[in-house]
Amino acid sequence: HRYMKDQNHKISRKIVNMAIEEQVSVIKIEKLTNIRQTTRTSRKNAKNLHTWSFYQLQMFIAYKAALAGIKVLEVNPAYTSQTCPACSKRNKADDRTYQCLCGFHTHRDRVGAINIMRQPGADGNSLS
Ligand SMILES: [Zn+2]
Incomplete structure (x- = not known):
């Protein structure tokens, strides 16, 4: 869990830094569904852990993007x-x-x- 969190911090930093360099104003991310359900069982199931990690990555991107004044849009x-x-x-x-x-x-x-x-x-x- 700590490894994934560390990786997600690094990946989100790279994505937002690239967006800043490329003067991107909007980052679009895939809208994830059933997150409540998956977080509850994340310790039991590798696929759910993967989904949870992806959700965490999106949260980190959104947080870092907001600090850089970049809008994050969820898409279907x-x-x-x-x-x-x-x-x-x-x-x-x-x-x-x-x-x-x-x-x-x-x-x-x-x-x-x-x-x-x-x-x-x-x-x-x-x-x-
Ligand atoms: Zn074609």
């Missing part, structure tokens, strides 16, 4: 890992590489990041 993550950023067709990535029939291919995490960037905020607030 539905289909963000499946939708092709080039043609909007939905595909399932079988491994780390996302491949679409239109020819677009990249690391699956990059597909998620591009789509989260393009999503409006979960509160309906849309910022480019």
Whole structure:
């Protein structure tokens, strides 16, 4: 737990420092669900611990971003890992590489990041 907390502090610091360097005004993050439920059982289950760690990382990003005057927006993550950023067709990535029939291919995490960037905020607030 302490190791994950330490890692999350380091990762969130890197993300917010990069956002400052790149003069980013908004950081979009995936809106996580069922956090109450997962935190209660986080000690019992590796997947829940993973979810809890990710939630903690988001909290650290939000805290450090706020200090830097950067807005953090939660977005609905539905289909963000499946939708092709080039043609909007939905595909399932079988491994780390996302491949679409239109020819677009990249690391699956990059597909998620591009789509989260393009999503409006979960509160309906849309910022480019
Ligand atoms: Zn495509």
